[in-house]
Amino acid sequence: MSDQRVRGALLAVQVPDELEAQRRAWRVVSAAHAGREPLPRRSRGLRPLLALAVLAAVVAAALSPPGRAVGDWIRDRVASEEDAEPALVRLPAPGMLLVTAERGPWLVRRDGSKRFLGDYDGASFSPQGRFVVATAGRRVVALEPDGDPRWALARPEPVADARWAPSPGFRVAYREGGTLRVVGGDGTGDRLLAGNVAPVPPAWLPRDGRTVLAYAREDGVARVVDVESGEELLRTPPARQIRELFWTPDGFLAVLTARELRVHGRNGRLLRLSRAAQGNELLGAVAFPGGRVVYAEFDPEAGATKLVRASCFAPDPCPLIGPAAVFRGAGHLQDLSLSPDGRWLLTGWPEADQLLFLRLPGIQKVVAVDDVRREFDPGRPARDSFPRLAGWCCS
Amino acid sequence: MAGDGRDERAWVRGAQAGSASDLEALFRAHWPRAYRAAYLVVHDAAGAEDVAQEAFLAAVRALDRFDARRPFGPWLHRIVVNRAIDWARARALRREVGAEEAVAAAPAPAGADVAARPSEDVLGALASLTPDHRAVIVLRYLLEYSPGEISRILELPRGTVNSRLRRGLDSLQGLVDEEEAE
Numbered sequence: 208m209s210d211q212r213v214r215g216a217l218l219a220v221q222v223p224d225e226l227e228a229q230r231r232a233w234r235v236v237s238a239a240h241a242g243r244e245p246l247p248r249r250s251r252g253l254r255p256l257l258a259l260a261v262l263a264a265v266v267a268a269a270l271s272p273p274g275r276a277v278g279d280w281i282r283d284r285v286a287s288e289e290d291a292e293p294a295l296v297r298l299p300a301p302g303m304l305l306v307t308a309e310r311g312p313w314l315v316r317r318d319g320s321k322r323f324l325g326d327y328d329g330a331s332f333s334p335q336g337r338f339v340v341a342t343a344g345r346r347v348v349a350l351e352p353d354g355d356p357r358w359a360l361a362r363p364e365p366v367a368d369a370r371w372a373p374s375p376g377f378r379v380a381y382r383e384g385g386t387l388r389v390v391g392g393d394g395t396g397d398r399l400l401a402g403n404v405a406p407v408p409p410a411w412l413p414r415d416g417r418t419v420l421a422y423a424r425e426d427g428v429a430r431v432v433d434v435e436s437g438e439e440l441l442r443t444p445p446a447r448q449i450r451e452l453f454w455t456p457d458g459f460l461a462v463l464t465a466r467e468l469r470v471h472g473r474n475g476r477l478l479r480l481s482r483a484a485q486g487n488e489l490l491g492a493v494a495f496p497g498g499r500v501v502y503a504e505f506d507p508e509a510g511a512t513k514l515v516r517a518s519c520f521a522p523d524p525c526p527l528i529g530p531a532a533v534f535r536g537a538g539h540l541q542d543l544s545l546s547p548d549g550r551w552l553l554t555g556w557p558e559a560d561q562l563l564f565l566r567l568p569g570i571q572k573v574v575a576v577d578d579v580r581r582e583f584d585p586g587r588p589a590r591d592s593f594p595r596l597a598g599w600c601c602s
Numbered sequence: 603m604a605g606d607g608r609d610e611r612a613w614v615r616g617a618q619a620g621s622a623s624d625l626e627a628l629f630r631a632h633w634p635r636a637y638r639a640a641y642l643v644v645h646d647a648a649g650a651e652d653v654a655q656e657a658f659l660a661a662v663r664a665l666d667r668f669d670a671r672r673p674f675g676p677w678l679h680r681i682v683v684n685r686a687i688d689w690a691r692a693r694a695l696r697r698e699v700g701a702e703e704a705v706a707a708a709p710a711p712a713g714a715d716v717a718a719r720p721s722e723d724v725l726g727a728l729a730s731l732t733p734d735h736r737a738v739i740v741l742r743y744l745l746e747y748s749p750g751e752i753s754r755i756l757e758l759p760r761g762t763v764n765s766r767l768r769r770g771l772d773s774l775q776g777l778v779d780e781e782e783a784e
Contacts, residue, residue, distance in 0.1 A: 213743040213774055216724050222638050223647040229633050232655040233626070239662045240617065240625050560688060578656070578688075586664070 295319060295576045298599075299564050300546035303336055303352070304553075305597040308583035312341060312597065314352055321583075324354040329367060329597070333392075334374040334415075336601035340381075342366045347381050349394060358394030368408035374415045378434055380422075382406070387422050389434055400434065410452040410460075421460055423449040429462050429471075441475045455494040463492045468502050468517060481517045492517075493543040493552070501533065501552065503540045512540040514554070514565075534570050536563070542596035555579070557593035607673065614670040629658065632675060636682045639744055643686035643736045645725060653689050657681040679745055680755045683737045690733035727773045738763055739770040 296319040298304060304315040312330035314322045324330065327341035327348065338357060339350045347369050349357040364384035372378040376392045380400070387404045390397040405423040412419035418434040427445035429452055432438065443462060451463040455470065459478060462469045465488050468481040483489050483504050490512060492502035500517040514534040534540075538558030545552055552565040560579050566572035576582075583594045610631070616624025636657060641650035660681050661668075668677065728736050734756075741752045749767065753760045 210743060213739075213771070214746070216774065217638075217642060217740070217744045220638070220642065220724050222641045222650070224651075225634070225637065228637060228647070228651040228654075232633065232637075232651060232658060233629055235655055236629060236658045236662060237622060237625065239659050240620075240622065240665075558691075578685075 295321075295562065295579070295582050298546075299566075299574055300548050300551045300599075302547040302599050302601055303332075304544075304599050305330055305332055305339065306583055306594045307597045308580075308594040309592050310584055312339065313583055313594075314339065314354075322352065322354060324350055329369070331370050332598045332600040333371040334376045338371070338376075340369040340371050340379055342369050342381065347379070347390065349379070349392075360390055360394055360397060362388075367406070370409055370411060372411045372418050372420075372434075373413050378418050380409045380411070380420055380434070382409070385425065389420075400432070401430070405449060407449050407452060410454060412454055412458065413456075414458070421452045421454070423452060423462075429460065431460060441471065441473065443469070443471050443475050444477070450489070451492060453492065453494060455500065456496045461492065461494065461500060463489055463502065465489060468492055468500065470500070479517070481515075490539060490541050491543045491554075493545050495545065496549055501543065503543060503554070505539055511535055511537050514540065514543075514552075534565060534573075541593075544596050544599045546599055547601055553596060553599060555593060555596055560593070562596075610674055611670050614665075614668060614674055618665055618668070618670065625662075628674060632678055633658075635675075635745060636678060639679065639740050640682055640686045642725075642728060642740045642744065643683065643733055644690045645729060649689050650686070653685045654682060657685055675745075676747070676751070676755065679741070679747075683741060683755065687733045687737050690736075724774075728770075730773050731770055735766045735770050738766040739774070742767055 298317045306313045311327045312324045327343040330339050330341040341348050345362050347360045362383050366383045369381035379390050387401040389400045403425045405425050407423040409422040421431045423429050429443040431441035446464050448465045453461050460471045466483050470479040472478045488505045490503040494500050503512050505512045513532040516533050540554045542555045554563050562576040564574040613624040613628040637654040640653040741747045749763045753763045
């Protein structure tokens with residue numbers, strides 16, 4: 208068979224709606240072109256120097272009001288038709304989103320404008336979202352929202368999982384190797400808090416003015432301490448493969464492992480236990496105001512993840528409603544985040560290269576955002592690791 | 603049909619300087635093949651439109667960084683084909699049973715059988731391949747890149763490209779044999 212015959216066959220395929228598609232696309236593309244900063248014609252001798260200037264102009268154009276106006280236009284067109292967004296052009300609820308991609312973290316504002324914060328491995332918000340604390344190799348760095356470093360701390364061993372204490376934010380906890388350390392919110396007074404720590408992010412009790420911290424030890428015990436006094440407030444029985452520690456809004460410690468979600472009372476006693484079905488794996492969880500927890504359970508046989516609303520965890524008075532699956536998607540759903548107003552649940556969907564915004568209560572609506580890898584790693588093939596959601600903060 | 607190299611370089615430089623007419627010339631020259639290439643990979647008109655449109659938007663966003671001495675087509679086709687593969691993969695994951703049933707149950711339009719047959723046959727043969735295989739066929743036979751160029755565009759080993767081409771040709775072979783027998 209000749210190449211020409213194959214080519215002829217491909218050219219003979221009737222492509223539907225070709226001219227109309229061309230007209231529609233031209234309107235969008237010409238609008239985007241009109242919204243950019245034109246590049247002045249230049250002499251060849253200045254090319255290397257101008258390359259840097261052009262890069263700056265591209266960034267400036269992307270952040271300029273005309274650029275945003277074009278983004279809005281595209282968003283309105285798509286959203287009105289199918290509630291799916293070709294890109295993350297707007298958050299559906301107030302606040303800022305922190306997304307950690309392979310190159311580093313990005314701060315996304317409500318209007319969809321994004322700021323790359325720099326070459327860091329991980330990041331999280333300060334309590335009011337006025338700062339971001341990031342880690343890179345052996346450094347802990349506090350950043351302004353525009354990426355300017357406020358202070359930095361260097362350590363001998365690699366650091367990770369920096370978390371800022373609740374308002375007024377006097378402390379930052381982070382892991383260094385197998386130890387847990389605490390530093391002041393102004394970067395001073397760094398000290399060791401505990402050794403033999405598991406590679407799990409520590410979790411501050413979300414109470415203003417308190418500095419109560421939960422962390423996981425290598426032996427599977429979760430421990431809660433008052434950072435100022437050093438007093439141990441709670442210790443749980445050991446659990447295998449702790450993945451996540453978090454606090455319910457009513458102040459109970461939740462421990463997520465690959466198989467179980469456990470909620471402990473103030474004396475460490477187990478209050479509630481949710482267990483994944485045989486062979487399934489728990490990927491993440493999030494606590495809602497009122498005591499409910501939603502967790503993501505992956506079923507490898509079905510190749511799908513369901514979001515399950517767990518039984519109410521508050522000890523009393525608590526409605527006797529059992530667990531229920533509220534959403535299901537093929538592949539993995541990871542990194543559950545609740546919007547600051549509690550009306551949207553956000554999750555990442557690596558296999559579809561999407562973020563899913565789920566309208567609560569009861570998943571009334573799903574807004575999908577496409578092309579997430581390229582969104583946060585522009586210019587690179589969309590086959591790299593999927594960006595992680597590091598927080599949705601502060602109305 | 604794309605313009606010659608000199609035209610195209612002038613259009614790129616004009617578009618970089620803000621000329622809407624030069625951008626339009628570039629768009630008109632490249633849209634038909636970009637859209638067709640996307641359609642042959644994703645097999646969905648709305649999806650192909652999204653893919654091709656997003657590729658042009660990405661090209662506009664990156665226009666200032668583009669070296670106008672280089673041909674525009676390969677740069678655009680790289681974006682189109684990679685996005686089409688991603689789209690088709692994501693679609694496969696999201697496919698809903700209800701939608702498939704609706705398509706299967708939909709009656710063919712009256713009088714469309716004969717005219718639509720070549721399209722359906724080719725699409726049917728392509729549909730038996732994965733999106734990655736379809737992309738290789740489209741790059742080789744529609745967009746006329748060499749296997750070496752395809753391996754660079756898709757960031758694949760040359761041997762993988764060749765094996766995908768062989769597999770794709772096997773699928774299309776039966777189709778062309780049938781036509782020759784008729």
